[in-house]
Amino acid sequence: DIPGEGEHKIMMYIRRAKMMEGYANNLRHCMYGLDADLIMLALVTHEPHFALLREEVVFGEPRKTGYSRKSIGKMGEFQLLHISVLREYIALEFNSECTDTKKMKTAGNTSTQSPYDLERIIDDWVYMCMMVGNDFIPNLPMLDIAEDGLDRMVHAYKTKVLAVHGHLVLDGRIQHKPNQAFLEALHEITSDLWLERIRNNFGSKQRNSRRYNSRPNNDKGLTPEQMQEWKEESKMIDKQQGSDGKRQTIDKDNLTYYKLKFRGFFLDNDDDHPAGAADGNDGHDGNRGVRSDLVKSRASSYKDIRGLCYHYLEGLTWVMRYYYEGCQSWGWFYPHHYAPMPKEMSALLTADDYLQVGLDMDPGQPYRPLEQLLSVLPPHSKALLPTPLHRLYSESSPIKHYYPTDFGLDSNFKSTPWESIALIPFIDEKVLKKAISDAKVFDNLTKPEQHRNRRYGANYIYHYSPSLDPSHPQYDELKKKDDDDVDGKHDNGSGGVVVKATLKGLPDITHPVSVERVWDYPPNDTRFV
Incomplete structure (x- = not known):
């Protein structure tokens, strides 16, 4: 009953075990779970013998199976991923590029020592994976893992960064100069991808427009905001194409991610002078129903974009430390819906x-x-919460605005609805906790509800005990020994641990050959890198 993700508790246990005297270097680990993050977590342990067990997931067409595309699995069939094999493939991927000293010198590295270090390259590889998709920050624009984003990153890293500038990460810390070079290399990739995607998107709009026999205008029922968006994209396309239809050389820095797609993503605090007024925009996106003030000046744009970039760097730092050391801050979150472009960073x-x-x-x-549940559950799911908390979803609640029933969805160039970005407000922790305190909702909980709402419990670890396993060859000898030296507890001395079910109708969990003990969580200032 300790807060946190289960896999990260296991990782913390492994990290702490590695610090103990007498730790076996050839110890084998096997972890079960479907989360793709388990691959990254297993890699960052740098353990030579680590395996992941998971059910085999089969993606099929819903109309043929009658089930959701994301939930189809083969019952009873499992997959076993040996991380050691993945490590070998990573080594093969980088070996030819990183050990070619002639190529290094051509690239400008005069050192005769090869920079190839598999363990550090694995750290860099995990770091690159974070940029194309993780649970805590959005992926960099145009670098989605489903669209070969990782392959493009790895190519840029191998050819333009590693041999010349070194590794991106050192002891779990992001390095400045290598990352600057890496971001510059990514900019060369993403700018071309971005322009191509905008052209394709605009071409689709033009084709739809021709169905109405003319260019978009107010006679076709478009809002002023939609007209303004069309004009901006039209100007951009006109700059890209000359009269002969060929692409012209343009200043790509003026075609930033924000000005093209997220006009007014940075909100100016001066509400008396809406930034969009000068451009015929009333400050609201009529198509999505969300505020869309335009950037007023280069100075304010610089300040806001720099803030976004720093928050993203902060997010990468938080995730890296979370993977390598454990949670660094329970209250941290990335306060934006979108990631910056590599060029801005x-x-x-x-x-x-x-x-x-x-x-x-x-x-x-x-x-x-x-x-936590109040922070993630929408109004339609309030029945899952104790009755006293329902009032916080009411119209008179001071946090009602955190639970909108009507909000924008940005497809963000994705093809499936579940990949869209929900444009809902971020919850202010202080405001949420003040509303809970003022309403005194926790005071009205039943005793079982108060018990379940505790912040801390205890971590329990279950160990296999040969003295409880009749199939063990030394069972008779071991059974005579006292098991108290493992700090375990047995079920009335008659066998293994029995964990009683906490809900009616569920079976007890029996560990007939295991012993249980409490494991103390390491302090926050403990470093394991």
Whole structure:
């Protein structure tokens, strides 16, 4: 009953075990789960013998099976991934590029020592994977893992970064100069992909427009905001194509991610002078129903984009530390719906930013279970919460605006609805907790509900005990020994541990050959890298 993800608790246990005297270097680990993050977590342990067990998932057509595409699986069939094999493939991927000293010198590296270090390359590979998709920050634009984003990253890393500038990560810390070079290389990739996608998107709009026999205009029922968006895209396309239809050389920096797709993503605090007014925009996107003020000036744009870039660097730092050391801050979150472009990050972030990022992270405390549920459950799911909490979803609730029933969905160039970005507000932790405190909802919980709402419980570890296993060859001898030296407890001395079911109708969990003990969680300031 300790807050946190189960796989990260297991990782913490492994990291701590590796610090203990007498740890067996050839110890074998096997972890069960469907989460793709388990692959990254297994890699960052740098353990030579690690395997992942999971059910085999088969993707099929819903109309043929009658089930959701994401939930089809073969009952009883499992897959076993040996991380050692993945490590070998990563080594093969980088070996030819990273050990060619002639190529290194041609690239500008005069050192005769090869920079090839498999363990550090694995760290860099995990870091690159974070940029194309993880649970905590959005992927970099145009670099989706489902669209060969990782392959493009790896190619840029091998050809333009590693041999010349070195590794992206050192002891779990993001390095400034290699990352600046890496972001510049990514910019060359993403800018071309971005322009191609915009042209394709605009071409689709033009084809749809021709169905109505004319260019878009107000006579066709378009809102002023839609007209303004069309005009901006039209100007951009006109710059890209000359009269002969060939692409012209343009200043790509003026075609930023934000100005083209997310006009007004950065909101100016001066509400008396909406940024969109000068461009015929009333500050609202009529198509999505969300505020869309245009950037007023280059100065304010610089400030806001730099803030976004720093938050993204902070997010990468948080995730890296989460993978390598455990949770650094329970209250941290990435406060934007979108990621910055690589060009903005390379241009606006300084060496001091890389040195200072993450130093001011407050460890804080995890949410209580009901606080966490209030942070994620929509109004339609309030029945899952105790009755006293339902009032926080009412129209008079001070946090009602955190639970909109009508909100925008940005497809973000994805083809399936579940990949869309829900444009809902971020919850302010202080406002949420104040609303809970003022309403005194926790005071009205039943005793069982209060018990379930505890912040901390205990971590339990279950060990196999040969003295409880009649099939063990030394069972008779071991049975005579006292098992108390393992700090375990047995079920009335008659066998293994029995964990009683907490809900009616569920079976007890029996460990007939196991012993149980409490495991103390390491303090926050413990480093394992």
